[in-house]
Amino acid sequence: MSKGNMSFSQKVLSSQDVSELIESGWKKADLHVHTCCSHDVPAWGPVHPKVLYERALSKGMNYVTFTDHDTINAFDLLGSNKDSLVTGVELSITDIQNVGHSIHINVFELDREQFNTIASISSKRQNIFELIDFLKDDDLLYMYNHPFWFAAGEVPNLSVIPEIAKNFPLIEYNLQELKQKNQFAMALAHRLDKGMAITTDSHTGSIGAAYTIAEGDDFRSYFKNICEGNAFLVTDFSLWKHLSRELSVWVELAFNTDKHVGSDFFTDVEKVNRAMRILGSEVFSDHPLFNKLTMKSIQKLSLSGLPVLVYTLSMQPMIHDIKNVFLTY
Template sequence: MITLFQRPDISKQKIISSERTAKLLENGWHRADLHVHTCCSYDVPPARSMHPENLFNKGKSRGLDFITFTDHDTVKAYDLMGWNRNDLTTGVELSINDQENVGHTVHINVFEFDKQQYKEFNQLARKENNIYSLIDYFKSNDLPYMYNHPFWFQLGDRPNILAVPELAKNFPVIEYNMQDLKQKNLFSMVLAQRYGKGMVVTTDSHTGSIGKVHTIAKGDDFREYFTNISKGRSYMVIDEPIWKHLTGEMSAWIELVFSMEKDIREEMGFTTGVGKIDRIVDLLDKYGLNHHHRFNSAAMNAMQLVSRSGLPVFLYMLSKQPQVSRIGKMVNV
């Protein structure tokens, strides 16, 4: 049997740089970043720059043809912006913990649904916790959907790695996620190749980096665009390595935390999901350090200096290597 580690050439098949996209875009290809979070997500710092309206304008200015927001288990962005807005495709990142069929939490992006459909499939996900029932709903209602970061596992979960390849068979599109390790994205690419699935690259940005990477495909509307991706008629546009993307994301996150505005935080809520970091953020908010400009600026600059050194990202990537080795040993193609 051939293990995933023995297929290093896979990354070269569908990834191109933005320099190579000009002719394709002139010939009717379009681009989108299909995994973006706004301040409506619980783990996004509640800054005005992260409001859906501001991110929508930013995405348009960066040349995205289709814009969608995929907040965690919420569609508040569309309540704010409107459900039938031109050039805006509905989307959500749905989480489901199916212990019987999978054994860990799975994230799915779903698109082009209406308000009633969201209510139905969200209720189905919460009530049954059965991922295959959910997929059946998407298929019967002809909703585009994709498998997010297959080899990313939620903190506290006990990952069932062997369930991932079987689950991947049931998705038309698999994600290459710039927030995850390159090795794990290569594993995802192998699954996509083996099972004939499409792939998209996404920022999964929580800091406003919408469109920094994107996927290009032909399509006069979102449905046609997504269908072409699912059939492999697309390219992933990436100009920088993952470690650099993560470093930039972390630095931007620090700046957003220090610029949080109290009224938006009270409206949206915010948590990182990590207790110690949440307590630090609470202190910043409680004592209004954003009003103590000298201290605020000095603290932010110090934290960004550490972030830009690349050390936090290096330590993060190092901490995930045992998991990468486990995946490499357990998943075969």
């Protein structure tokens, strides 16, 4: 089962398709999950690291990791010496000179000292190649997250993405992204002979709705097998269904979060931040029935798929631009 024998599209399977492999000892992990320690996750019990850790184990995850934005505080809350737990972080770096837009990188099996170093490189020196050199020198495991995601307001430098991707052993298939973007990520991994892992990138506690299976008696050997293409991408959810459900649950989190605990909450989208400030106002906190009815109405809209459809249509110009880059690459 090498990368040359099977396309990545053939490796996206349902849980039923891989039941025999799991029974024979192949390992499962969702390599991109956020807890309440991420700045864009409302503070609520179901997304606490302790709750998510137990949920992951109940879903049969053999390795459990949390990749919060630019912090490893989840492991301080949980304790890093638990069985099957792997330290992780989603690192953000905006290297204007070498890239031109923001890149997110998941790093695994790091300690506090290593985190402090890479956080400094990404936030102060902002040099992607210096960061990658450090990751290699310290023998850390890392992955290029959603290569065709861009922060709100950014003008992406699409032509540089294939060159940047050459420096990564693993590229992500992200269940939060549009199908077309994941298809481009698959094509990128195939052309560069890189491994690919599927993740939920869940901000609402949906850990394990997608996972990557591979052999490996420890996390490092498991990760190595994924990088070598000896793995399968598993999900029982369509991207459309996952995004709609994620949005619906996120609405519930937003309406039920402790407004004081969640005062540091912010996203990359100012309209969402403004909405959260409104939800935290006295209009909602002092009128629980109005709060509940509003939440149910927005959830119903979320589950209808309409917001996902609008988002999909809004992304079509970007999809066209990405396609043009690939035609010339």
